[in-house]
Amino acid sequence: MDTDSLLMILIGLSVAVLAFLLALLLRRPEARLGALLERALREEQRDGRSELRGQLDSLSQMQETRIEGFGRNLADLSTRTDQRLDLLRDALTEDARKGRLEASESQQRFADALGQRLNELTQRNELRIAELRTTLEERLKSLQADNTAKLEQMRQTVDEKLHATLETRLTESFGNVTAMLAQVHQGLGDMTKLAADVGGLQRVLTNVKSRGVFGEVQLAGLLEQVFAPDQYAGNVATVPGSNERVEFAVRFPGSSHDAAVWLPIDAKFPREDYERLIDAQEKADADAVRLAGDALERAVRKQAQEIRKYVSVPHTTEFAIMFLPTEGLYAEVLRRPGLFEAIQRDQRITIAGPTTLLALLTSLQVGFRTVAIEKRSAEVWQTLGAVKTEFAKFADVLDSVKRKLDQASGEIEKTGVRTRAIARRLRDVETLPSEDSQKLLGNAADDEAE
Numbered sequence: 001m002d003t004d005s006l007l008m009i010l011i012g013l014s015v016a017v018l019a020f021l022l023a024l025l026l027r028r029p030e031a032r033l034g035a036l037l038e039r040a041l042r043e044e045q046r047d048g049r050s051e052l053r054g055q056l057d058s059l060s061q062m063q064e065t066r067i068e069g070f071g072r073n074l075a076d077l078s079t080r081t082d083q084r085l086d087l088l089r090d091a092l093t094e095d096a097r098k099g100r101l102e103a104s105e106s107q108q109r110f111a112d113a114l115g116q117r118l119n120e121l122t123q124r125n126e127l128r129i130a131e132l133r134t135t136l137e138e139r140l141k142s143l144q145a146d147n148t149a150k151l152e153q154m155r156q157t158v159d160e161k162l163h164a165t166l167e168t169r170l171t172e173s174f175g176n177v178t179a180m181l182a183q184v185h186q187g188l189g190d191m192t193k194l195a196a197d198v199g200g201l202q203r204v205l206t207n208v209k210s211r212g213v214f215g216e217v218q219l220a221g222l223l224e225q226v227f228a229p230d231q232y233a234g235n236v237a238t239v240p241g242s243n244e245r246v247e248f249a250v251r252f253p254g255s256s257h258d259a260a261v262w263l264p265i266d267a268k269f270p271r272e273d274y275e276r277l278i279d280a281q282e283k284a285d286a287d288a289v290r291l292a293g294d295a296l297e298r299a300v301r302k303q304a305q306e307i308r309k310y311v312s313v314p315h316t317t318e319f320a321i322m323f324l325p326t327e328g329l330y331a332e333v334l335r336r337p338g339l340f341e342a343i344q345r346d347q348r349i350t351i352a353g354p355t356t357l358l359a360l361l362t363s364l365q366v367g368f369r370t371v372a373i374e375k376r377s378a379e380v381w382q383t384l385g386a387v388k389t390e391f392a393k394f395a396d397v398l399d400s401v402k403r404k405l406d407q408a409s410g411e412i413e414k415t416g417v418r419t420r421a422i423a424r425r426l427r428d429v430e431t432l433p434s435e436d437s438q439k440l441l442g443n444a445a446d447d448e449a450e
Contacts, residue, residue, distance in 0.1 A: 010048055017044050117359055125355070215267030215325040216247050222354065223248055223265075226361040231368065238262045239312040246310040250364060252317065253371065263364075264310040264320035265357075270299040274329050297336050304349040311348055319348040321360070327353050 018041075223232050227250065236249040249262035273296040280288035300322075307320050322343075324330045330353025334340055343349050352360060 010052060014044055014048055118356060121355055121359055215269045215323060218325045218354065219248055219265065219267045219323050222358055222361060226358070226365050236262055238264050238310045238316045240315060244309055261314065262316045264307065264316055265323055266307045266310065266320065267323040267325060268303040269325055269329070270296060270303065273299045274332065277332065293336065296332065297339055300333055300339065300351070301343065304343045304347045307349055308347045319344070319350055321357065322349050322351045323357055324351060324353050327355060329353070330356065
């Protein structure tokens, strides 16, 4: 019951009491009417105030009880909410830790596989170089032996015929000298041309744009050696809406038939910094080697940042490849502590030399062939499913043919029974000569035809 209802009840009771008192007072003398009325009103007011105070105290206690209950419920709700938030935070922390652990393990497996592949390639190259060295040494020994034998034979021939053929030999020698001088003159011309070509190559390697062309041509040769023309492209805009174009990009199949995911590959050749490092190493100057190595590292980091702009997921892979056109430069970059890992981690750029890039491209080609085989396997399974369906239909047709053949066989057996019965009936009939029967049957056939 609320406060308004209590007030209404109290007011009703007060009015009833007043009416009752008025009725009593009307029956008494008027002299005592005022005093009685005043005393009754005071008592009624005192009783009403006491009752109202009791009701208000009761309502206050009820409100305090409800407020305390609400406070306890709110505290319980806060406690449960904090517990659930703690559980959710622990679960998110565990998931993040597992994700980092899986990513680290995946990178480690890739690094181990790549390192193993590089070790195998290095061992193969060492074996091939050793075989080539052995072959060259054997060929040189053979040439030396042949030259020694021929010189000895020539010496003996000269000793035997020196006196008899001196003039002839001198004439031939002068002729040979003249021919050799002509060859020397021609060789000098070839050397001059070779020097010009070397100068042109020096200018190519000195000019930044020409050096880029040198690396680009070598990169194009490797891609052409491994992939089909439709598996890569040149001058590709890997970032939609951008004018930046990467030198080459390998095409990966996308989620739909029309879309393609690109692997950007760009060739870089910091020749000046690398040559300064080589010169310092040859001079055994430790300070110069350190300064040149730091300059080479800065140049490689800067070029990696330039290649980073070609990466745009999901239009490209999550990483790009920086191609260094010489094995010496690639080996020097690998020798720099933490340079390869930092560029791969921060810029998402993988550095590769000619041999490493060829191995990587070959692995990608094997992956493409595996995908093609899987697609063709699906087609083969679909064909086998169609053949299975048609074979089931063929089995039904074969059963129908078998039933018809059984029915025809039964009819033939019935015909044989009737034929034997007719033959028994005709056993006592006289047989006509074949000519007479032919004439008779022939005339009957002609009559039926007419």
